[in-house]
Amino acid sequence: MAKVKLADVARAAEVHPGTASRALNPDQRGQVSAETVDRVVRAAQRLGYVPNAQARALRTARSHLVGIVVPDITNPLFPPIVRGAEHVLTSAGYTVLLTDTDNDRERERRQIESLLGRGVDGFIIATALWDDPLLTDLAEAGVPVVLTNRSASGGRWPYVAGDDQAGVRLSVQHLVGLGHRSIVHLAGPQNVSTGRDRARAFRAAAKEFGIGNGDARVSVCLSYSEAHGRTAMEKVLAARTPFTAVVAGNDLIALGALDALSDAGYACPEDVSVVGFNDMPFVGRLQPALTTVRLPLQRMGALAADLLMTELDAEGRQDAPTRTLLGVDLVVRGSTAAAPKRSRSRSRSRRT
Amino acid sequence: MAKVKLADVARAAEVHPGTASRALNPDQRGQVSAETVDRVVRAAQRLGYVPNAQARALRTARSHLVGIVVPDITNPLFPPIVRGAEHVLTSAGYTVLLTDTDNDRERERRQIESLLGRGVDGFIIATALWDDPLLTDLAEAGVPVVLTNRSASGGRWPYVAGDDQAGVRLSVQHLVGLGHRSIVHLAGPQNVSTGRDRARAFRAAAKEFGIGNGDARVSVCLSYSEAHGRTAMEKVLAARTPFTAVVAGNDLIALGALDALSDAGYACPEDVSVVGFNDMPFVGRLQPALTTVRLPLQRMGALAADLLMTELDAEGRQDAPTRTLLGVDLVVRGSTAAAPKRSRSRSRSRRT
DNA sequence: AGATTCACCACAATCGGTTGCGGTCTTCGA
DNA sequence: TCGAAGACCGCAACCGATTGTGGTGAATCT
Structure with missing residues (x-):
């Protein structure tokens, strides 16, 4: 199956390569008689002609890449x-x-x-x-x-x-509806738009739902990763300011936060509610199943x-x-629940 | 930043394009004087020359794609x-x-x-x-x-x-070590090698570790998916032949099997142990954390x-x-445990 | 009938590099 | 000093497809 080229097709159809090219090209086909088009197309089919994309791209300056x-x-x-x-x-x-x-x-x-x-x-x-x-x-x-x-x-x-803004707003609304009044946002890196937008949306939503500045803190993660989510959460815990809910910049950060909370002896969702972002595969199967914001990712790519x-x-x-x-949709699962009666900033029931 | 081509570089370096080409090409560089090479390279750098891969590929019949x-x-x-x-x-x-x-x-x-x-x-x-x-x-x-x-x-x-064979063998060995004597294998599709090899390895390992044919059953899934894993597991359950452990064709099948087991009122790992294959991300965070075989996937791609x-x-x-x-490595986690004293083929403590 | 239009197709240039071939100039040995 | 060898570089063909230009014959018009 040696490479068959346009010239081969042309020879088989007994026309000039240029003509063959036109015959094969839908929008130039008008310049060739129907009978010739048929002959060329048939020959191309028979020989299994596949045009050389490189050559075409070189000539047309369109690579379709x-x-x-x-x-x-x-x-x-x-x-x-x-x-x-x-x-x-x-x-x-x-x-x-x-x-x-x-x-x-x-x-x-x-x-x-x-x-x-x-x-x-x-x-x-x-x-x-x-x-x-x-x-x-x-x-x-x-x-x-x-x-x-x-x-x-x-x-x-x-x-x-x-829609990051809407997603964060849904999260905050959900938490407030559950009685949470003190929420921290573990923001993504501030040099990418999602990090900035979600942080801004968090502040706006907090204000909208009547949460004071002191009760809507933001801690920035260096990257969207479990590791940085964990350290950010740990820093917040070290500050010892009470809170009952976490809005994470994305699911990975949420997972890191969950680890830090669990290490510090806090149970989720009993002590602290956590909501993520992105609805990564399998986060619904975790323990606790992560409440998170679902994005239509595939559609996003298609669009x-x-x-x-x-x-x-x-x-x-x-x-x-x-x-x-x-x-976007908020997918409510097990990691969010009603706020505890008193914020349990020190109820360490540390695991063994 | 109009596209700068080889001819431009050649002109800037005051040489023929052919010479410029050689000067830029490491294995033809010997045919050009060091001084000229330097001049050409410098010009290319200065102009920000990027060779046109299409043209090169067309001529050399090597696309580097x-x-x-x-x-x-x-x-x-x-x-x-x-x-x-x-x-x-x-x-x-x-x-x-x-x-x-x-x-x-x-x-x-x-x-x-x-x-x-x-x-x-x-x-x-x-x-x-x-x-x-x-x-x-x-x-x-x-x-x-x-x-x-x-x-x-x-x-x-x-x-x-x-090494599928080794992975499956490790799994079976692990289960037998925990006292399991009746194990079913939810095999992947039999028209792909992993499905066949793992099934074959399962039978071989079972024999090696002294498990009889009747106690080492194989049920084939139509695809490597949660859905087909679930239905295969359901079919096995419907047959009402007791078993205490499952070796799944891969993690997705394992997850589906877990669902089916849980629906049928079996707890994992208390009633049934399950081991997966591939160690997909986050399966270690599931409940129960999945015991599975880890493959060096990235190295696989690199190799x-x-x-x-x-x-x-x-x-x-x-x-x-x-x-x-x-x-490959067997990663032992929470989804495998000692075999129950009696195989609890009917101890339905069905969840509410 | 002669001129004009039109349909159809062949020709050849072109895209941007690569490379075999051959020409010029230098260098080295005899 | 002359010839041969070799280093260096220019020339031009080529990869395979596309397309502007022009030529041929038939159809159409007056």
């Missing part, structure tokens, strides 16, 4: 996004180049440059920092980019993500892909970037 | 593999094309064809069926392929995976990538395919 950039594919947040995007892209004839930056900026820069060398038509980026030089570079280079999951300052890129493709078709002359916030 | 084919990136088994492979591939100058077949053979075939059209140099395939026409097609086309996670009949492809690259460098004249089995 899309780069998807994620920080860590191992983080359960991203596979559904990638999957959603991949599905709509491949069915539209695009191919996905995946790259995992490992949260390393330098690495990320190299990867993106390498992908540019590969002639990708555009990027779906899930790693955006709030102020990201990489993004402005890409914008200057005129490369279409769609942000997902995270946004960036300036609102200059198309963007699709979950990001759609956005990117319209941007690609737009060829420059684009309107203001579309920014989509997807609705 | 590798396709990774997984059934479902959402399955926590695959991201670590992809990550491992991606890291070693990108640092070797390759780029990863990811495709998610959704367990759909037709889709998979289309994807692979499309990737071939893109000129990928080779594939890492994690979706292999035991008898897979796609694979033989690829082999005939002379496309290098490395199988990972799953093998295929004939042993004709390089392959890297966990697969290495294998593929050596195969690519070999250019056809290859020896017998390397087949690597990675060592």
Whole structure:
């Protein structure tokens, strides 16, 4: 099965390669007689012709390649996004180049440059920092980019993500409804949009539901990880200011917080309620089952892909970037319960 | 930042493009004087030259593209593999094309064809069926392929995976050590190697540890999923033959089995012990924490990538395919315990 | 009938690198 | 001093598809 090329098809159909090309190309097909088109198509089929994408891309300057950039594919947040995007892209004839930056900026820069060398038509980026030089570079280079999951300052890129603000508000409302009056927020890193937005939303929701400043504290985690969630929680515990509920920046932070609480002898949800964010797979099966905010991740990826493709078709002359916030749900499970009668800041029933 | 091409660099360095090409190419650099090389390299640097991979690939017939084919990136088994492979591939100058077949053979075939059209140099395939026409097609086309996670009949492809046989043996040994004498295996689908191998290993281990045929039953699941694990477990329960332990084909099946057991009023590990396979993220945090077999997934991906690259460098004249089995560990957690005194086939203490 | 239009197709340039071949200039040995 | 060897570099063909331009013959118009 040696590679059959256009010239082979042309020879088999007894036409010039140029003609064969037109015959095979739907929007140029009008320039070729129906009978010839048929002959060429038939020959292509018979020989099992698959066009060489490299050559085509070289000539047309359109590779139909899309780069998807994620920080860590191992983080359960991203596979559904990638999957959603991949599905709509491949069915539209695009191919996905995946790259995992490992949260390393330098690495990320190299990867993106390498992908540019590969002639990708555009990027779906899930790693955006709030102020990201990489993004402005890409914008200057005129490369279409769609942000997902995270946004960036300036609102200059198309963007699709979950409605963080609504999610946090639902969480706080839920906790307040359960009688909690003193809540801490373990915020994600403040150099990414989700970290900032959720923290801001937390403060706003606290005020809205009548919780004073002192009772709505925020502690910032250095990253969205169990480890940093744990240390942030430990720091809050060390401060010895009473609280009965935790709104975590995401599920990983929530898990870390749960560990710290359990180490300190607090039971969840009896002593402290915890709510997460993202509804990662299996968090509903944990003990306690985590109350969390569910995002339509796969749809998010699919939408990001759609956005990117319209941007690609737009060829420059684009309107203001579309920014989509997807609705979110609060999934109430076992990690939240009515506030204890008195805040048990010291009821250490430490486990053995 | 208009695209700067080789001709631009050549002009800046006042040499012919061909010379510039050689100067930039490490293994042809010998044909150019050191001084010229320096001048060209400097110019390239200054202009920010990034070679056009399409053009290069077109001419050299080497794209430095590798396709990774997984059934479902959402399955926590695959991201670590992809990550491992991606890291070693990108640092070797390759780029990863990811495709998610959704367990759909037709889709998979289309994807692979499309990737071939893109000129990928080779594939890492994690979706292999035991008898897979796609694979033989690829082999005939002379496309290098490395199988990972799953093998295929004939042993004709390089392959890297966990040592299923050892994993299952460890599991059975562990259970027997706890006093279990009647164990059922919820096997994975029998058209993939892991399903077959683990089932075979189960029977062998049972015999080795002196468990009779009637006490080492096997029930096959239609897929590696919670749903099919559940129905398989339910079928076993319906048969009303007593047993005290379950060796699941993988963690997802184990989770499904856990559900079925719990619905039927059996407690784990008090009534029935369960052991999984793969040690997916967070299964250690479940209730009960799942005893399972841990595979070095990321290393698996990395090794697969290495294998593929050596195969690519070999250019056809290859020896017998390397087949690597990675060592596995049994991670003992809460879902396994000593066998109950009497097999409690009917001690329904059904939950409310 | 002659001129014009139109449909259809062939030709060749082009995308951006790579590489075999050959030419020039230097260097070294005899 | 002359010839051969070798180092260095330019030339141009090539990878495989796309597309603007132009040419041929048939159909149409007057």
